[in-house]
Amino acid sequence: MRNVVPVSATESAPPPGKAAAQGAGPRPVAGRDPRVQWVLALAVIVVGILTIRPMGFSGRGLAVAVLFVINSAVLLVRRLPESKVPNHLALVWLSLGIVAAAALIGVSRSGTGYLFAFFLAGHIGYRLEAKPALVLAGICSLLCGGVLYFGLGPGHHLLPWAVGLATGAPVLGGIVNRSQRRAVLAVIAAAESAERVARAEAQTAVLTERSRIARDVHDVLAHSLAGINMQLELADALIDTGDLEKVREANNKAHGLVKESLKQAQWTVHALREDSLPLLESLTAMLESSGHRDVLTVTGTVREVPAQVTQNLLRIAQEALTNAARHAPGGDVGVELTFAASSTTLRICNRPATREVNAGVGSGMGLIGMRERVALLGGTVTAGPVTEGPDQGGWQVEAVIPG
Structure with missing residues (x-):
């Protein structure tokens, strides 16, 4: 057994418990696959059985056999997950392991007992923090x-003492x-x-879109x-009263409300489309289709605004015009669109009704919907x-919407 080149063995496979906790990780490669580590450990034990002498049931042979069993157990126990072996217990176990490995080298007459020390030193570096690992490996080399x-x-x-120093x-x-x-x-x-953040953002986007659709459904x-x-x-x-004239009037x-609803539905679909017209053109078309011609006043330099701003301002205008027609029939309507340097302002004003008002009681959700729309854009509504x-x-x- 002279001039034997020691075989270095290190641990690099994540413990099964950790791997399971982290989910699917990288595909194992040579030296990291737990199966490879098991094969190496069993190979060291088998080679030890075949080469380490004396080994028996009495005298020195019994001492060698006991130390061999202890070293084999230490070599196999290293496969336990870190979560099942506390750090302080691992330190004690590894310390006893290097003592047993040094003792096996001293008691045995021949064989590959030194391999246990090499494999154990590699596991010390893998299992412990750098400082205690270096100290324990140094003790292993000295022993x-x-x-x-x-x-x-x-x-x-049979072995040069330098081989013993190299075990660490x-x-x-x-x-x-x-590392x-x-x-x-x-x-x-x-x-x-x-991935969790992306999922949360996607869920938030879905909820926001649902809220927007809910507002549009309500408005329409x-x-x-x-x-x-x-x-x-x-x-x-x-x-039952037989007053056909009033029945015909109610009918x-x-x-008329059905026609108005269809018109509003068309504008809702238009506002939801990604390729909707710019704000000024869309608002002009809406006013004309609603029967309000030449009521739009534009102030400031006209510019393009984001699609989300356009959609929400159109919905606010639609809600305001619907309320004006319901609560102030016959009253004149004025619409003002102002492009300022730091904001875009839409103002809809209607004069008092000139015809009989028969609008009933509203749900009160229209103004709430307006406020929600503007709040999403960081603006204000009055x-x-x-x-x-x-x-x-x-x-x-x-x-008023900033930007």
Whole structure:
């Protein structure tokens, strides 16, 4: 057994418990696959059984056999997950392991007992932090080197004492592998964190879109359906009175509300489209289709605004015009669009009604929807009666969106 070149063994495979906790990690490669580590450990044990002598049931042979069993157990226990072996217990276990490895070198007359020390030193670097790992590996080198240098065993003459000193060298490979494993786990954790953030953002976007669709459905259907229902109930009640003229009038109003609802639905679809027209053109077309011509006043330098701003301002204008037609029929409507350096302002003002008002009670959700739309864009909206000026007695809605 002279001039035997020691085999360095290091640990680099993540413990099964850690790998499971981290999810699917990188595909195992040679030296990192737990199966490879098991094969190497069993190979060392088998080679030890075949080469380490004396080994028996009495005297020195019994001592060698006991130490061989202890070293084999230590070699196999290293495969336990870190989560099942506390750090302080691992330190004690590894310390006893290097003592047993040095003792096996000293007691045995021949064989490959030194391989246990090499493999254990590699695992020390992988399992412990760098500072205690280096200290424990240094002790391993001193113990094994001292056994051979001072000739404490019968087989000291077969191995140079430098081999004993080299038993602690694999700790460096273990430290490197530990650092690599931590880096891989950090990358996996960062990727999982990024994935969680992306999922949260996607869920938030979905919820925001649902809220926007809910507002649009309300704006299009709530008022109109409530008005249609009221007129139909009125017509049903008037049938019993025999007043066909009023029945016909209620029926006509219901038809008018249906037409208005269809028009609003068309504008809702238009506002939801990604390729909608610029704000000024869209607002002009909306006013003309609603029967309000030449009521738009534009102030400032016209510029393009984001699609989301356009969609929300159009919905606010639609809601305001619908409320004006319902609560102030016949009243003049004025719309002002102002492009300032740091904001875009939409103002809709209607004068008092000139015809009979029969709008019923609203749900109160229209103004809430306006505020939600503007709040999403960081703006403000105000709505209330006009108390002075030529529009006194009317109603005004003003939305200001920054940017």
